[in-house]
Amino acid sequence: MEVKIEEQAGFCFGVISAINLVEKELENTDKIYCLGDIVHNNMEVDRLANLGLEVVDLERMKELKDTKIVIRAHGEPPSTYELAKKNGLEVIDATCPIVLRLQENVRKAYQEIQKTGGKIIIFGKKGHAEVVGLVGQTNGEACVISNLEDLDNLDCSIPLHIFSQTTMNAGEYKNICKEIEIRLERLCNSGKNQLIITDSICRKVSSRTSQLIEFADTVDMILFVSGKHSSNGMYLYSLCKKHKERTYFISSKDDIKKEWFENCNSVGISGATSTPMWLMEEIAQYVSK
Ligand code: SF4
Numbered sequence: 312m313e314v315k316i317e318e319q320a321g322f323c324f325g326v327i328s329a330i331n332l333v334e335k336e337l338e339n340t341d342k343i344y345c346l347g348d349i350v351h352n353n354m355e356v357d358r359l360a361n362l363g364l365e366v367v368d369l370e371r372m373k374e375l376k377d378t379k380i381v382i383r384a385h386g387e388p389p390s391t392y393e394l395a396k397k398n399g400l401e402v403i404d405a406t407c408p409i410v411l412r413l414q415e416n417v418r419k420a421y422q423e424i425q426k427t428g429g430k431i432i433i434f435g436k437k438g439h440a441e442v443v444g445l446v447g448q449t450n451g452e453a454c455v456i457s458n459l460e461d462l463d464n465l466d467c468s469i470p471l472h473i474f475s476q477t478t479m480n481a482g483e484y485k486n487i488c489k490e491i492e493i494r495l496e497r498l499c500n501s502g503k504n505q506l507i508i509t510d511s512i513c514r515k516v517s518s519r520t521s522q523l524i525e526f527a528d529t530v531d532m533i534l535f536v537s538g539k540h541s542s543n544g545m546y547l548y549s550l551c552k553k554h555k556e557r558t559y560f561i562s563s564k565d566d567i568k569k570e571w572f573e574n575c576n577s578v579g580i581s582g583a584t585s586t587p588m589w590l591m592e593e594i595a596q597y598v599s600k
Contacts, residue, residue, distance in 0.1 A: 312572070314599045317526040317581040321588040323515040325384040325407030326350050330359070332405045333381055337362045343403065345381040346372055346391065347440055351541035351585040354563065358587075372398075379403055385440035386410040388447020409477060410441060413511050418448040420472045420509070427470045432456055434487050435476030436542065442476050458483075459490055467494040471506050477513035478543050478584070484512060516543060516584060523547055523581055524554050530579035532557040532571065534598070536591055537583040544583030551581070563590070564597040 322330070329349055336343050342363045348356050349364070356366065364381070369391075372380060377399045382391065386406040395402045406414075421431050431453040435442040446453045454465060456473075465471075471491065475484045488508045495505050527533050533551055535558055537544025552558040559571055572578075578598055580591050 312575065312599075313530070313577040314595050315530070315577070315579055316588075316591050316595055317523065317579060319519065319522045319526075320581040320591060321584075321586060322350070323407075323513070323584045325409060325513075325515075326585065329381075329384045329405035329407070330355075332403060333359060333364055334362065336379065336381075336403055337364065340379070343379040343381060344372070344375060345383060346387065347383060347385070349381065349383045349405075350587075351544070351583075352538040352587060352590075354538075354590055355585075355587045369394075372400075375400060382406055383440070384410065386414055386444035387440070388444050390447060406444075407477075409513055410444070413474065413477065414444060414448050416509065416511070417445050417453070417474055420474070420507070421449040421453070424470060424472050429470030429472065430454055430466070432465070432471055432473040432491075433476065434473060434479055434484055436479075439476060439542075441478070445474065445476070456487060459487065462487070462490055462494065465491070465494075467491065467505075468498050469505075471495075472509070473506065474509045474511045477511060478516050479512055480546060481512050481517045484510075519543075519547060519584070520550060523551055526579055526581060527551055527555040527558070530577040531575045532577070533559070533579045533581060534567065534594060535560050535581055536562070536586050536594060538562060538585060541583045541585045544585060547581075547583055561594070564594050567594075567598070 344365050344367050348366055375398055379401045381403045383405055384407040431449050433442055433445050433453050433455050437455050437457055442455055491506055533555055535548045535551055548560050561567055580595050582591055
């Protein structure tokens, strides 16, 4: 039976460089702290915990003094940096450069739109670390929209500038922007002039959709490897499942069932942007036996 791993699957460069940074730090020290899981994958989090990385939440961070804390690829709002400074914490900043640039753009757009009485909108998941970091660039004033229903609470009579969380679905973002335009036009004929749309979805994420579908077409069955809490993983899995019925969601080799392999000559292994390559390789080896 042929077993192959999708070449583009696995960590994005933002997560790879965050993990490299952590591993390098842990070569010289026994323990460092990380604000939140460095990646939405329990097995990778456990591997790094064994090397000395302890995950803390914001409440626990408030108690830390004079130690090192990692800010992960999702980024953080300015208040987190202020807290670190107050507590004498050394920040190991692993914010992805794409997220950093987006934070800067949101900050500048906020300063501009304030002059006109307008509002910044973030299309993203409420409470997601990246979204919290982006809202923090606007003094907490940006409005977070997660779906079309949320638009009912949006004041469309003022100038608006919309950004997207980097990992959102491009099609859904397009629909949201279109709907805002329709509502603006209903209120005033020059609706489009009232809305600025910034395309801030990460290309690494948006290009995964078509790559995965193409890969799925080359095999009989897909084993999709992801943590259950990865939104990117759940999205890519359901997309692949719709396209190829014989797609199975697994978090480790223990989830694999023998009956899936009946009349199967080729297996493709893929995963989310938070799935480590070592885990997919381990599964490929297990399936090949
Ligand atoms: S998905 Fe894109 S923006 Fe997000 S961490 Fe990865 S490379 Fe950076």
